[in-house]
Amino acid sequence: MSKHFVWTKKDLLGLEYLSREEIEFILYTAASFKEVTTRQIKKVPALRGKTVVNLFYEPSTRTRTSFELAAKRLSADVINIAVEASSVKKGETLIDTGRNIEALKIDIIVVRHGSSGAPNILAHHVNSSVVNAGDGWHEHPTQALLDMFTLKEKLGRIEGLNVSIIGDIAHSRVARSNIWGLTKLGAKVTVCAPPLLIPEGIEKMGVRVTNDLDTALKGADAINVLRMQFERDAALAFPSKLEYFKQYGITAERLKKCKKEIVVMHPGPINRGIEISSEVADGQNSVILEQVTNGIAVRMAALYLVAHARPTGTRGGEKPL
Amino acid sequence: MTGYLIKNGRVVDPANRIDEVLDILISDGKIEKVGKSLSNGGCKAIDASGKIVGPGLVDMHTHLREPGREDKETVASGTRAAVKGGFTSVACMPNTEPEALDNEGIIKRLSGIIKKDALANVFVVGAITMGRAGKKLADFKALKKAGAIGISDDGSSVDDEKLMSEALALAKKEGLLVIGHCEDRSISDSGVINYGLISTKMGLRGIPVEAEYKRVERDIELARKAKAAIHIAHVSCKESVDIIRKARKAGVEVSAETAPHYFSLTEDCCVTYDTNLKMNPPLRTKEDAEAIKKALKDGTIDAIATDHAPHTDSEKDVEFDFAPFGILGLETALGLAVTELVEKKVLSWSELFMRMSASPARLLGIDRGDLKNGKAADIVIIDPGKEYTYTKDSIASRSKNSPFIGWKLKGKVSHVFVAGKLIDEVLADR
Numbered sequence: 001m002s003k004h005f006v007w008t009k010k011d012l013l014g015l016e017y018l019s020r021e022e023i024e025f026i027l028y029t030a031a032s033f034k035e036v037t038t039r040q041i042k043k044v045p046a047l048r049g050k051t052v053v054n055l056f057y058e059p060s061t062r063t064r065t066s067f068e069l070a071a072k073r074l075s076a077d078v079i080n081i082a083v084e085a086s087s088v089k090k091g092e093t094l095i096d097t098g099r100n101i102e103a104l105k106i107d108i109i110v111v112r113h114g115s116s117g118a119p120n121i122l123a124h125h126v127n128s129s130v131v132n133a134g135d136g137w138h139e140h141p142t143q144a145l146l147d148m149f150t151l152k153e154k155l156g157r158i159e160g161l162n163v164s165i166i167g168d169i170a171h172s173r174v175a176r177s178n179i180w181g182l183t184k185l186g187a188k189v190t191v192c193a194p195p196l197l198i199p200e201g202i203e204k205m206g207v208r209v210t211n212d213l214d215t216a217l218k219g220a221d222a223i224n225v226l227r228m229q230f231e232r233d234a235a236l237a238f239p240s241k242l243e244y245f246k247q248y249g250i251t252a253e254r255l256k257k258c259k260k261e262i263v264v265m266h267p268g269p270i271n272r273g274i275e276i277s278s279e280v281a282d283g284q285n286s287v288i289l290e291q292v293t294n295g296i297a298v299r300m301a302a303l304y305l306v307a308h309a310r311p312t313g314t315r316g317g318e319k320p321l
Numbered sequence: 322m323t324g325y326l327i328k329n330g331r332v333v334d335p336a337n338r339i340d341e342v343l344d345i346l347i348s349d350g351k352i353e354k355v356g357k358s359l360s361n362g363g364c365k366a367i368d369a370s371g372k373i374v375g376p377g378l379v380d381m382h383t384h385l386r387e388p389g390r391e392d393k394e395t396v397a398s399g400t401r402a403a404v405k406g407g408f409t410s411v412a413c414m415p416n417t418e419p420e421a422l423d424n425e426g427i428i429k430r431l432s433g434i435i436k437k438d439a440l441a442n443v444f445v446v447g448a449i450t451m452g453r454a455g456k457k458l459a460d461f462k463a464l465k466k467a468g469a470i471g472i473s474d475d476g477s478s479v480d481d482e483k484l485m486s487e488a489l490a491l492a493k494k495e496g497l498l499v500i501g502h503c504e505d506r507s508i509s510d511s512g513v514i515n516y517g518l519i520s521t522k523m524g525l526r527g528i529p530v531e532a533e534y535k536r537v538e539r540d541i542e543l544a545r546k547a548k549a550a551i552h553i554a555h556v557s558c559k560e561s562v563d564i565i566r567k568a569r570k571a572g573v574e575v576s577a578e579t580a581p582h583y584f585s586l587t588e589d590c591c592v593t594y595d596t597n598l599k600m601n602p603p604l605r606t607k608e609d610a611e612a613i614k615k616a617l618k619d620g621t622i623d624a625i626a627t628d629h630a631p632h633t634d635s636e637k638d639v640e641f642d643f644a645p646f647g648i649l650g651l652e653t654a655l656g657l658a659v660t661e662l663v664e665k666k667v668l669s670w671s672e673l674f675m676r677m678s679a680s681p682a683r684l685l686g687i688d689r690g691d692l693k694n695g696k697a698a699d700i701v702i703i704d705p706g707k708e709y710t711y712t713k714d715s716i717a718s719r720s721k722n723s724p725f726i727g728w729k730l731k732g733k734v735s736h737v738f739v740a741g742k743l744i745d746e747v748l749a750d751r
C-alpha cells in the first residue's frame with residue numbers, strides 16, 4: 001500500500017461505500033498509529049485544533065471511549081453528547097442537531113444511532129465529516145476495520161482466508177460491515193446462524209450461508225462470534241439461551257476440531273456461556289482484548305483520514321438515484 | 322360566443338376511438354364539436370399543431386389532506402398541482418386527520434371547501450369504517466348522499482373478513498366503488514422498504530410482497546363471494562398482477578391501479594436512505610416493475626393513479642425508520658408515464674389516455690374522460706416532445722416530498738381546460 005494514496009472521502013459511513021484500496025489504506029494508516037500507541041508518550045499532533053463530537057443516540061461506553069481516546073491521542077478536542085433514546089422522536093431532529101453541532105465549528109461528528117442510515121442522512125446535511133460508530137442493523141465500519149486489522153496482524157493477510165461469522169446475522173451491523181470489508185479484501189466468508197437469524201438475500205452479498213456450526217468451523221482460519229442480544233430481536237428467533245449455547249456456542253471441545261491456529265474474535269461485550277464459553281474467550285486463540293487495543297489505532301486512522309480528505313472531501317455514502 | 326377552438330392538435334380520445342388531427346370547439350363549458358377544419362365562430366383559437374389533445378387526466382387516488390392537515394396540502398394547492406400535472410379530476414382519499422371522511426358532516430364541509438377553492442373537479446371517497454379503524458362500518462347511504470363516489474380505508478385494510486364482505490355487498494347496493502388498500506399488517510409489521518437483498522444490505526425492516534398479494538387475494542375472494550366489484554389500489558408487485566389477471570379471467574369484477582413510481586423506480590434507489598423513496602407499498606424489484614408495465618399494456622391494471630401523498634419537510638427530514646410513507650404524484654405522473662411508457666413504446670398515446678383518463682373515470686362512475694359532443698370540456702393539451710426538468714421551485718403542491726426533483730421528463734402540459742375554462746396556472750410556466 002502506497003503512502004501516496006489520496007484519501008478523498010469526508011465521511012466514513014460504511015465499508016459498502018469503500019473500495020478495496022481505501023480499506024487497505026485505512027489499515028495501513030492504522031498500523032502507523034498503532035506504533036504511536038505503544039510509545040511512552042501516546043500522542044501526536046495530527047488533529048491539533050480540531051474538534052470531534054461523539055453524538056451517541058445509543059449508550060455504548062466501549063465504542064465511545066475508544067473514539068474518545070483515539071481523538072485525544074491525535075490531540076483533538078472531544079465533546080460527548082448523549083441523546084436519550086426516548087427523545088429521538090419527540091425532541092430536536094437529527095438534522096437539526098447535526099446543524100447545531102456544526103454551528104459550534106466542529107470538524108468531525110462520530111455518530112451512533114439505533115436507526116439504520118442515520119449517519120448517511122446526517123452526512124448529507126452537514127459539511128463536517130461524519131464517522132459512523134454503528135447504525136441500527138446497517139454498518140459498524142470501524143468495528144469491522146479493527147477486526148480486519150487484528151486478523152491481518154495475526155495471520156499476515158486477509159486475502160484467501162476462511163472467515164466465519166457466527167450469531168445473529170440478521171440484526172448485526174458488525175456482520176454486515178465485516179462481510180463488505182472481508183469480501184472486498186478477498187477473504188472467503190461464511191455466515192452461520194439459526195435459519196430465522198439469516199437475513200433474506202445475504203448470499204448475494206458474496207457469502208456462504210450455513211445453519212450448522214460445525215460446517216462453519218471446518219477449515220476456518222478465523223471466526224467472529226457475535227453477541228447474542230436475547231433482550232432484543234434475537235429472542236423471537238431463538239428463545240432459549242441454553243439451547244443456543246448447545247447448538248451455536250463456541251466451546252473448547254468444538255475448537256479442538258478446528259484449525260489449531262484459528263483466531264477467535266468477538267466485538268464485545270461478550271455473553272459468557274451464551275455465544276462463547278469463558279474457556280474460549282480467555283483462551284489462547286482469543287484475540288478479544290487485542291481487538292480492543294487495535295480499535296484505538298483504527299479509529300485514529302479513520303478520524304485522521306476523514307479530517308484530511310482531499311480536495312474538499314466527497315460525500316461518503318451517496319450514490320446517484 | 323364564449324369558448325375556444327383548439328385547432329390542428331392530434332386528438333387522442335380512446336373512449337371514442339379517435340386518434341387523428343382534428344379541431345375541438347368548446348363552448349359553455351361543453352364540447353361543442355370535434356371535427357376537421359372547424360371554424361372558430363368568434364371563439365378564441367388555440368393552435369395545437371404538433372401537440373396532443375386529450376381528455377383531462379383523472380386521478381383515482383389523491384390525498385388532499387384537507388380538512389385538518391392544511392400544513393401538508395389543501396384543496397386549493399392540491400388541485401393547483403393537479404391541473405399543472407394535466408389532471409382535471411381527482412378522487413380524494415378519506416384518511417384525513419384528525420377526522421376521517423367517514424360521515425356526512427365532514428364530507429359536506431369538505432364539499433364546501435371544494436366548491437370555493439378547487440381548480441379541478443374533486444370527487445370524494447368516503448371511509449369504509451368509522452375512523453378507518455376497521456371495527457364499525459360507516460353509513461354508506463349517508464356518505465353517498467353527501468356526495469361520495471367510492472369508499473376506502475386507504476392507509477389500512479379492513480382486517481375483519483366479515484366486515485369487509487358486508488361492506489362489499491352494501492357498497493354494491495349504494496353504487497359505491499370499493500377501493501382496497503391491500504396490506505396485511507400482520508405481515509408488513511413495522512417494515513419500511515421491500516423485503517429482500519436491499520433491506521438486508523440497508524439493515525432496514527422489510528415488507529414482503531406477501532403482505533400485499535395475500536390481501537389482494539383475500540379481497541378478490543370476498544368480492545367474488547359477494548358478487549360485488551373491488552378495485553385494488555396501488556398494485557406494486559408481480560404476484561398481485563398475476564392474481565388480478567387470473568381473477569378477471571375467471572369473471573370476478575376486479576379492477577386495479579398502479580402508481581408511476583412502481584414503474585419508474587425500484588428498491589435499489591433506496592440505498593441513499595432518501596425518505597422521499599419511502600412509500601407504502603414500497604418500491605419493489607426490477608422484475609416487479611416490468612410486470613407492472615406489462616399489466617398496464619394488457620389492461621390487467623386499468624389505471625395509473627398517483628397516490629399523491631404530501632408530507633412536510635419536517636416530517637420527511639428524519640431517520641428513514643421514522644419518516645411517514647408517501648410521495649407527491651400529481652405533477653410528475655404524466656411526465657413519468659410519457660417518459661417511461663410512451664417514449665419507451667410500452668403504451669401508445671391512446672393507451673395512456675385510457676389508463677389516465679377514460680378508465681379511471683369509468684371506474685369511478687364519473688362522466689369524464691370522454692371528448693364526445695356535449696361532454697364537459699375537461700381537456701389537456703400536451704407538448705409531447707418537450708423535455709423539461711422537474712424542479713423544487715416549480716412544485717405547486719404545498720409539500721415538496723418528491724424523489725423526482727431534478728429529473729428530466731417529457732410530455733409537458735401546455736393547456737388545461739376544466740369545464741371549458743382555461744386554467745391560467747398551467748400557462749404561467751409553459
Ligand SMILES: [Zn+2]
Nearest residue numbers: 475476502554
Ligand atoms: Zn393506500
